[in-house]
Amino acid sequence: MPLTKPARRRQIHARAVHCLGFEREDGLWDIEARMTDTKTRDVENEYRGGGYVSAGEPFHDMWMRLTLDRRLTIHRVEASIDASPFPSCPEIAQAFRQLEGSRIGPGWNRQAKELLGGIKGCTHLNELLIPLATTAVQTLWPGDREDLMEQASTVLLNSCHGWSQSGEVIRKHIPHLYIPEAEEPTEDTVEGN
Structure with missing residues (x-):
């Protein structure tokens, strides 16, 4: 657009x-x-x-x-x-x-x-x-190398939304680097319950 x-x-x-x-x-x-x-x-x-x-x-x-x-x-x-x-x-x-x-x-x-x-x-x-x-x-x-996604991650990891460490691309292709987004704190966790 x-x-x-x-x-x-x-x-x-x-x-x-x-x-x-x-x-x-x-x-x-x-x-x-x-x-x-x-x-x-x-x-x-x-x-x-x-x-x-x-x-x-x-x-x-x-x-x-x-x-x-x-x-x-x-x-x-x-x-x-x-x-x-x-x-x-x-x-x-x-x-x-x-x-x-x-x-x-x-x-x-x-x-x-x-x-x-x-x-x-x-x-x-x-x-x-x-x-x-x-x-x-x-x-x-x-390219023709299987580890190229991982190699690209050394430059691109967390460099943009698509390469977010908590995103679907990393979860699917490089799961050992995947870190889920932290959940929003609830009232219980904020109050220490």
């Missing part, structure tokens, strides 16, 4: 995030994402050619590739900033190699933020990490 009809308006900005997952011949997986930001009008910018960014020209154009194995352990990270508002932005792309050796799973977003948050990283490349992680899971799942 689409959104309701909006108020009269005009578009100012567009952000596009495109993710792809590839199975490599060597048994590893490449997960790639590209983010572009464009404006519908020219934007003054003293650091860009001519002193402005043209309407439709990428204000941001950023790429990232994670190479990982079936356990979602990252073997290589490559990041590139092809367009940015400041000339210093591309310098930070190499910092994302700090994620090499980490494993996408519970706590990974927090770990990435600790390593690459604030001035240690790039807001937009950090934003790409979430769709990269979910694209990695979608690329590897469903």
Whole structure:
């Protein structure tokens, strides 16, 4: 069901995030994402050619590739900033190699933020990490391995309503991880009877 009809308006900005997952011949997986930001009008910018960014020209154009194995352990990270508002932005792309050796799973977003948050990283490349992680899971799942549901749970458990530890999907497919919802306290339990 689409959104309701909006108020009269005009578009100012567009952000596009495109993710792809590839199975490599060597048994590893490449997960790639590209983010572009464009404006519908020219934007003054003293650091860009001519002193402005043209309407439709990428204000941001950023790429990232994670190479990982079936356990979602990252073997290589490559990041590139092809367009940015400041000339210093591309310098930070190499910092994302700090994620090499980490494993996408519970706590990974927090770990990435600790390593690459604030001035240690790039807001937009950090934003790409979430769709990269979910694209990695979608690329590897469903697959030909019986334990893939359980492996996916290491990333997805309690990440949304469908993957709730007290939900039907977990109860049916990964019963040892299932925890029923706690029952509402009754007057008897509240009063200690």
